[in-house]
Amino acid sequence: TLELGRNHHPSGLLVPVHIVGNALRVVRRLQIHGHAQIVTPARQLQRMVSLARLRAGLQGNATGLRHHQLEVIRFEHQLDVVATHDVLQLGPREISPGGRKAIETVKLGHRWIIFAAVSYETNSPIVDRALAPVPLQTISSSRNHDALTALSQQARRDLQRLNYPAPNWVIAPHADNVLDVLIVGAGMCGQTAAFALQREGLRNIRIIDAAARGGEGPWATYARMLTLRSPKQLTGPDLGVPSLTFRAWYEAQHGSGDISNFDASVPGWAALHKIGRVDWRDYLLWVRDTADIPVENLTRLDSLTDEDSVAVARITGPHGSETVRARKVILALGRDGSGAPRWPSFPSLSMQDPLAKGRVFHTMDEMDFTAMQGKTIAVLGAGASAFDNAACALEAGATVQQFARRKLMPQINKSKAASFPGFLRGYSQLDDQRKWRFYTYIFDEQVPPPWETVRRCDAFSTFSLQLGCGWKDVQPMQDSVRVTLSDGSIKHFDAVIFGTGFDVDMLNRPELERYSAYIDTWAHHVSPQQAASSIEAARFPYLAPSFALQSVDGTHAEAMGRIHLFNWGATMTHAAVGSDIPGLGIGSTRLAHAISADLFVQDADLHWQHLQEFDESELLETRWHQAGEA
Numbered sequence: 001t002l003e004l005g006r007n008h009h010p011s012g013l014l015v016p017v018h019i020v021g022n023a024l025r026v027v028r029r030l031q032i033h034g035h036a037q038i039v040t041p042a043r044q045l046q047r048m049v050s051l052a053r054l055r056a057g058l059q060g061n062a063t064g065l066r067h068h069q070l071e072v073i074r075f076e077h078q079l080d081v082v083a084t085h086d087v088l089q090l091g092p093r094e095i096s097p098g099g100r101k102a103i104e105t106v107k108l109g110h111r112w113i114i115f116a117a118v119s120y121e122t123n124s125p126i127v128d129r130a131l132a133p134v135p136l137q138t139i140s141s142s143r144n145h146d147a148l149t150a151l152s153q154q155a156r157r158d159l160q161r162l163n164y165p166a167p168n169w170v171i172a173p174h175a176d177n178v179l180d181v182l183i184v185g186a187g188m189c190g191q192t193a194a195f196a197l198q199r200e201g202l203r204n205i206r207i208i209d210a211a212a213r214g215g216e217g218p219w220a221t222y223a224r225m226l227t228l229r230s231p232k233q234l235t236g237p238d239l240g241v242p243s244l245t246f247r248a249w250y251e252a253q254h255g256s257g258d259i260s261n262f263d264a265s266v267p268g269w270a271a272l273h274k275i276g277r278v279d280w281r282d283y284l285l286w287v288r289d290t291a292d293i294p295v296e297n298l299t300r301l302d303s304l305t306d307e308d309s310v311a312v313a314r315i316t317g318p319h320g321s322e323t324v325r326a327r328k329v330i331l332a333l334g335r336d337g338s339g340a341p342r343w344p345s346f347p348s349l350s351m352q353d354p355l356a357k358g359r360v361f362h363t364m365d366e367m368d369f370t371a372m373q374g375k376t377i378a379v380l381g382a383g384a385s386a387f388d389n390a391a392c393a394l395e396a397g398a399t400v401q402q403f404a405r406r407k408l409m410p411q412i413n414k415s416k417a418a419s420f421p422g423f424l425r426g427y428s429q430l431d432d433q434r435k436w437r438f439y440t441y442i443f444d445e446q447v448p449p450p451w452e453t454v455r456r457c458d459a460f461s462t463f464s465l466q467l468g469c470g471w472k473d474v475q476p477m478q479d480s481v482r483v484t485l486s487d488g489s490i491k492h493f494d495a496v497i498f499g500t501g502f503d504v505d506m507l508n509r510p511e512l513e514r515y516s517a518y519i520d521t522w523a524h525h526v527s528p529q530q531a532a533s534s535i536e537a538a539r540f541p542y543l544a545p546s547f548a549l550q551s552v553d554g555t556h557a558e559a560m561g562r563i564h565l566f567n568w569g570a571t572m573t574h575a576a577v578g579s580d581i582p583g584l585g586i587g588s589t590r591l592a593h594a595i596s597a598d599l600f601v602q603d604a605d606l607h608w609q610h611l612q613e614f615d616e617s618e619l620l621e622t623r624w625h626q627a628g629e630a
Contacts, residue, residue, distance in 0.1 A: 184208055238287065329563050331511075349473070406467060469485055520542040541572075547578065
């Protein structure tokens with residue numbers, strides 16, 4: 001509890017409460033067995049907070065101190081300021097198994113910080129070493145709108161120097177109401193694909209998204225991590241324009257040093273650990289606005305057919321339904337855009353069962369975590385999204401038991417070793433067997449959750465993880481969910497969350513119903529034994545070099561060649577260039593180049609005619625000009 005002294009508040013020593021709360025990262029409802037006091041003038045506290053060096057100061061000044069990472073565990077705002085002799089109750093966020101209970105003292109300048117070290121129960125196999133402190137992570141930072149306005153102006157000047165947007169060069173052979181490209185999905189990948197097309201001079205395009213502005217992609221919906229998984233320095237949505245990078249966006253507001261020169265509770269670029277999830281969402285929106293990428297929100301694709309050598313899309317938006325005709329369609333529908341959420345099959349579970357509503361969730365579902373306070377929640381899965389949702393429930397005050405069939409957590413993210421430019425550019429040129437070998441190996445090895453995400457859950461004494469313990473059955477009941485574990489034992493929970501990812505299966509995409517039965521997949525390009533041993537990989541669509549769908553038997557082949565898949569479903573054919581940040585710039589540029597080339601080839605005879613009719617004289621302003629002469 002933040003106990004506020006009311007007798008010693010000289011105005012020069014006041015510190016805004018939000019600075020302390022933001023910089024030390026409030027963690028609520030963490031149970032500890034001791035308390036601590038910080039007795040220090042508020043100016044000294046502000047100095048430590050502003051420098052974001054509380055942890056580093058403890059680590060650097062303590063002699064023989066093992067458990068040095070602290071968190072604010074409860075923070076009750078009773079006044080608007082923190083002042084002299086205010087008291088913070090603190091506890092260590094991570095204590096190794098078997099850690100002793102003791103009072104440690106650490107001297108910082110003229111002040112003493114006293115805290116209690118306590119231990120938590122854990123089933124972690126590591127018991128012989130102290131764990132490194134978790135860097136400060138925040139979902140979002142404060143906005144410096146004036147700085148962003150200035151950066152937008154700079155970026156637009158840079159784009160003008162690159163002749164962006166390029167002049168439209170397409171000769172329209174169809175009626176005026178036919179688009180060159182319809183992009184479905186305006187998240188990170190769809191937006192960047194549109195940016196790449198406009199840089200290629202393809203201007204007759206529309207971009208639609210079913211979500212409201214800011215709801216595109218997962219960042220403000222079912223993504224529940226604090227920060228992105230990727231390193232902060234990666235580029236992609238900028239397409240190589242320095243002033244459009246995330247780093248430029250962040251530094252413009254918060255500087256390149258350790259501490260923001262705009263908001264002292266925010267780290268500068270040098271001290272930023274990883275990109276906040278909502279920061280990334282806001283950055284993408286800023287790129288969209290700066291690069292003038294037009295997006296029609298609240299507009300969904302209902303169906304896709306073909307007629308007279310063009311794609312015919314039925315869409316519904318704020319003004320009702322309409323039919324859109326387009327020469328090309330890009331489906332950038334996100335992680336689930338090539339299938340659907342993966343729901344495990346259990347004998348007693350039907351999602352149509354009214355008892356399942358409000359008690360059985362997938363990590364992609366909308367959830368009211370505040371309603372989980374005081375309840376016991378079960379999470380199935382050991383991937384990143386399973387841990388993210390477990391953390392949200394824990395932070396809301398729930399007890400969480402997490403289960404996974406695997407006996408050991410995967411340790412190495414093999415995909416990190418497949419994200420360098422040579423791989424991302426060259427993979428698509430490999431033969432099928434080597435492509436199959438690369439990605440089935442990556443899939444089989446599985447991706448571990450980020451270590452910061454695991455520690456986010458391990459910080460709570462109300463969290464447990466049971467490895468090697470799958471589920472045999474899930475049965476929603478009137479007042480609980482009955483779960484039968486792999487050993488036959490039965491447990492009851494207030495709710496369960498499936499952290500089981502997404503399936504790749506083109507048969508699950510309703511907008512592709514006309515074509516789904518004929519879409520070529522990897523199952524037709526490897527041996528039956530290989531397909532049976534890697535069922536998910538075998539269901540990936542087998543795409544053309546242009547990301548276009550292909551027909552397995554020639555049915556609808558021409559129509560399917562107009563539909564380009566730019567999401568996770570492109571991975572087996574093109575690597576992760578249509579879904580992940582490291583490959584986004586390469587993938588969107590490859591897609592734009594391919595569509596640009598396709599449209600030229602289709603119109604080559606018209607361009608031949610235009611070439612013959614072209615009569616712009618270079619010698620018009622000389623005495624050698626002769627009218628009508630080539």
